[in-house]
Amino acid sequence: MPARSRLILPLSVAGLAVLAFLAWQANRAPAPAAASGGGGGGGAAVVVEVAEVRTMALAEEALAVGTLRSNEAVVLRPEVSGRISAIRFEEGQMVRRGVPMVELDAAIQRAELQQARAALALAEADARRTEDLFQRRFVSGSARDEAVSRLQVARAALELATARLARMSLLAPFDGIAGIRQVSVGEYVKDGEALVNLEDISVLKVDFRLPETLLPRLQPGQALEVLSDAVPGEVFAASVQAIDPLVDAQGRAVLVRARLDNAAGQLRPGMFARVRLILAERPAVTVIPEEALVSTAGDVQLVYRVDDGRARQVAVRTGLRRDGMVEVLDGLTAGERVVSAGQLKLRDGAPVRVAAGG
Known part of the structure; x- marks a missing residue:
């Protein structure tokens, strides 16, 4: 009995060693080919989504x-200093061209205009009398010339007085909307001061x-x-x-x-x-979804075209991009299918299976 016990222990140790060796060999064995996700042979197909290469109208922009x-904008500014006597517009409202918007006190200018008119009437009468006397040879030609000159000066003075009076009223230079005024009636303003904008x-x-x-x-x-x-x-x-x-x-x-x-x-x-x-x-530009592009080193852009159940790498040259679509200048034709999702698992020639609804 003791001799048999001495044999059992070595045999048990030997058996455990054989089992450990067999397990180690099993772990060293290469994985079956079917477990490989990529490759060109008979590996399992990679599930991908695809998009059709199509043509569409595209605007180059x-x-x-x-x-x-x-369209037109101006800030009304007086050309002369004066006190505002009237404001004839409503802020934010339409103003027609030629309508007075702001008027300055023009009492002095109106008086000067009346004076100029009276002086002109006197000069005209004097010129007529002098001409009549000249025709009857009662005055010399120089006297007639002086009368004509005084008449011309009187006419110029009337024009000057009229212009001065006109400058006391600021008119709308075009149809537009009046802005927010910066002044009030009775305020004294200097020449060049901003009164209101017109747009x-x-x-x-x-x-x-x-x-x-x-x-x-x-x-x-x-x-x-x-x-x-x-x-x-x-x-x-x-x-x-x-x-x-x-x-x-x-x-x-x-x-x-x-x-x-x-x-x-x-x-x-x-x-x-x-x-x-x-x-x-x-009108007819070949386009694919932007997500179908695969960027590589050297800025080369690739797509995976699906041919007979396999993914084929195709280099493409792109152009315009618009609304998630990219123009393909070279490499693809309308009607072909490209992988739009799942490219990271692919290699050239890998078998693919289109996902349901893809």
């Missing part, structure tokens, strides 16, 4: 930001800058769209009015001015505006 300005906002101008590289493609009359954060969701049609001949040497940009209709009064001068200038309309 330039984006910029600008500022809205009044014509029935039509607005929008000034914006574009890179100098676009200058050959700009021309008056081009269509553009204007958007403002103050009126979300609204798109206002405009057209290029003028292009500044001078390019800004600091920013290498050219100033462009466009006009847009604002009859509804939704926009106001001074507002920030986003501008979309349409440079060209392209």
Whole structure:
């Protein structure tokens, strides 16, 4: 019995060693080929989403930001000093061209005008009498010339008095909306002092800058769209009015001015505006979703095209990008399918399976 016990212990140890060796060999065995996610052979197919290469109309455009300005704008300032005798407009209301807006006390100027008229009447009568006497040879030619000269001086004095009186009344130079006045009736104002602003906002101008590289493609009359954060969701049609001949040497940009209709009064001068200038309309452009692109070293862009159940790497050359779509200039044709999701698991030639609904 003791001899048998001495044999059992070595045999047990040997058996455990054999089992440990077999387990170690099993762990060293390579994984089955079917466990590999990529590869070109008979591996398991990778589930992906695909998108069809299609054509669509695409506008070639330039984006910029600008500022809205009044079609016409002026700050009324008196040319002479004086006391305000009347204010004939309501703030924020429409004012017609030629209507008096502010009047200064013109009592002295009216008196000077009456004096000039009386002097002119006297000079005219004197000139007639002198001419009559000259015709009858009672006065010399020099006397007649002096009378004519006095008449001309009197006429000039009347024109001067009329102009001085007119300067005491500030008229609206165009149809527009009156701003907030800075003065009151009875206030004494100096020449050049700001009284009120007048803005014509029935039509607005929008000034914006574009890179100098676009200058050959700009021309008056081009269509553009204007958007403002103050009126979300609204798109206002405009057209290029003028292009500044001078390019800004600091920013290498050219100033462009466009006009847009604002009859509804939704926009106001001074507002920030986003501008979309349409440079060209392209009716049939080959496009794919942006998420289908795979960037690589050296800025080379690839896509995975699905051919007969396998993913094939294709180098593409891209162009415009718009609303999540990117133009493909070379490498794909309409109707082909590209992988739009799941590219990270793919290699060239890997089998793929399109996800349900993909």
